[in-house]
Structures are given as C-alpha cells and as structure tokens.
Amino acid sequence: MIQCKRVYDAPEASDGYRVLVDRLWPRGVKKESLVQDEWCKTLAPSAELRKAFHGEVIDFASFSQHYRKELDAQREEGKRLAKMADEKGLTLLYAAKNTRQNHAQVLAEWLEHLR
Numbered sequence: 001m002i003q004c005k006r007v008y009d010a011p012e013a014s015d016g017y018r019v020l021v022d023r024l025w026p027r028g029v030k031k032e033s034l035v036q037d038e039w040c041k042t043l044a045p046s047a048e049l050r051k052a053f054h055g056e057v058i059d060f061a062s063f064s065q066h067y068r069k070e071l072d073a074q075r076e077e078g079k080r081l082a083k084m085a086d087e088k089g090l091t092l093l094y095a096a097k098n099t100r101q102n103h104a105q106v107l108a109e110w111l112e113h114l115r
Contacts, residue, residue: 001089002111004104008095011035016089019081021104023047026095036093042077045103046070060101067103071110082114 007026018036023044045067053063084090094104
C-alpha cells in the first residue's frame with residue numbers, strides 16, 4: 001500500500017515506512033519532531049521544476065509529465081521504495097497545501113507502476 005500524507009498530519013500505526021519526499025525541509029517542522037524513517041530528496045522534483053509549478057509557469061498536467069521524466073532517471077531508487085511498500089506499506093510525506101495536485105501524488109502513481 002502506498003499513501004500520501006502531509007507532514008503536518010499525525011502519524012498512525014498503519015503508515016508503515018514513512019518517507020519525506022520534499023527537496024526542502026518543511027516550514028515550521030522541527031527535525032526531531034517529524035516521525036519519518038528517511039528523507040528521500042532524490043525522488044523529489046528538481047528545483048527548476050518545483051519553481052515553475054509553484055510560480056504558475058506550468059500547469060499540473062505539464063508538471064506531472066516533466067516530473068515523471070525526472071523520476072524515470074531514478075528508477076532504481078523507485079524500485080527500492082516500491083519494494084518497501086510491498087513489505088511494510090509506504091507513506092509519502094509532503095508539505096504542499098494542495099492535497100490533490102502535488103508531487104507526492106505523482107510519485108505514488110509512478111511507484112505503483114514499478115510494483
């Protein structure tokens with residue numbers, strides 16, 4: 001199982017392996033207070049892509065397309081997390097306010113295709 005959660009949401013026993021997938025540390029969250037198993041910056045969108053999306057230079061569909069191309073270059077890292085999802089369950093942690101259109105959702109779909 002792969003699920004996405006905001007870093008500000010309380011952890012649950014059903015979360016399994018918790019991975020922060022943002023390139024930048026979330027605002028207002030102390031490093032010692034975030035319950036996470038790892039911080040995986042390699043599967044986060046590039047700074048250029050993130051800035052283009054948040055600056056509304058590109059829409060979500062275009063962002064998703066470009067982000068999937070970036071993810072394809074990190075296939076081995078993706079396979080590792082997909083395996084973790086099979087073994088323990090996987091929760092992708094992100095800080096974005098939009099819970100439906102964010103990089104964690106795109107990453108979760110991409111990981112599902114690797115399983």
